[in-house]
Amino acid sequence: MDFSGWFNSVPIFTRYWLSSTVIMSLVERIGLLPGEYLILLPFKFVYTKFQIWRPLTSVLFYPLTPQTGFHFMLNCYFLYNYSVRLEREQFKNTPADHLFMLIFNWANCVILGVCFNVPLLMDPMVMSVLYVWCKLNADTIVNFWFGTQFKAAYLPWVLLGVNLLLSSSITYSLIGIVVGHLYYSLKFLYPTLRNTPSLLETPQILKNYFPDVTGGVYAFGGARLNNQPRPAGGRFSNWGSGHRLGNN
Numbered sequence: 001m002d003f004s005g006w007f008n009s010v011p012i013f014t015r016y017w018l019s020s021t022v023i024m025s026l027v028e029r030i031g032l033l034p035g036e037y038l039i040l041l042p043f044k045f046v047y048t049k050f051q052i053w054r055p056l057t058s059v060l061f062y063p064l065t066p067q068t069g070f071h072f073m074l075n076c077y078f079l080y081n082y083s084v085r086l087e088r089e090q091f092k093n094t095p096a097d098h099l100f101m102l103i104f105n106w107a108n109c110v111i112l113g114v115c116f117n118v119p120l121l122m123d124p125m126v127m128s129v130l131y132v133w134c135k136l137n138a139d140t141i142v143n144f145w146f147g148t149q150f151k152a153a154y155l156p157w158v159l160l161g162v163n164l165l166l167s168s169s170i171t172y173s174l175i176g177i178v179v180g181h182l183y184y185s186l187k188f189l190y191p192t193l194r195n196t197p198s199l200l201e202t203p204q205i206l207k208n209y210f211p212d213v214t215g216g217v218y219a220f221g222g223a224r225l226n227n228q229p230r231p232a233g234g235r236f237s238n239w240g241s242g243h244r245l246g247n248n
Contacts, residue, residue: 007019013083013087013099013102017060017083024057038061040110042055058119059110082130086136090136093214095210095213100206105129108128109124109128109179112178112179116175118175127156127175128175128180132184135180137152138151156176156177160173186198
């Protein structure tokens with residue numbers, strides 16, 4: 001499969017998130033935009049100078065240097081791998097729910113970024129999505145460095161430990177874990193324990209634009225494989241890999 005074929009096969013929200021991250025980081029790297037205009041500096045720039053793009057660009061932008069390039073590629077790998085899995089598995093028939101999860105996690109990453117003076121939010125955002133997948137697939141066995149294997153439920157904490165060893169800081173990872181756990185608890189855990197409806201309902205406006213998929217068989221990225229009617233309305237027409245316990 002060539003690059004365009006692979007790119008078009010990526011589910012829509014992961015595709016836009018990943019491509020925006022790469023483009024925004026490259027734009028700063030080649031000097032078209034200075035990095036200081038893209039990071040989260042709320043009190044000085046958002047509130048007083050109305051640079052309201054910063055909460056969004058701080059999630060998409062990551063400075064590319066010889067020292068940070070490898071970490072950026074790992075983040076892109078985790079972004080792609082786990083957002084795609086959620087979009088194709090957990091939210092395959094409810095695209096608006098996947099979008100709402102991204103919006104919810106982004107908003108809370110920004111709030112905690114402001115509280116803890118974190119200017120770059122790519123790490124927390126990626127960790128929050130990875131955390132949600134790991135909680136929903138807690139018993140899946142994942143492969144890690146040097147052939148080690150463990151349940152997916154432990155992966156966020158293993159990555160937190162790696163970040164502590166490599167950077168002596170766990171703030172970014174902890175923010176992502178807290179945000180991911182907040183979403184998972186409100187959307188899945190609390191309703192299950194209390195036998196109540198979900199405490200996080202996707203706004204109807206998102207459902208109108210990206211309606212639930214009912215009927216028909218869909219390929220990766222939303223391509224239809226048969227002639228069943230489309231849903232009415234809307235616009236939506238190695239490391240860390242794993243397998244289920246008990247599967248060969």
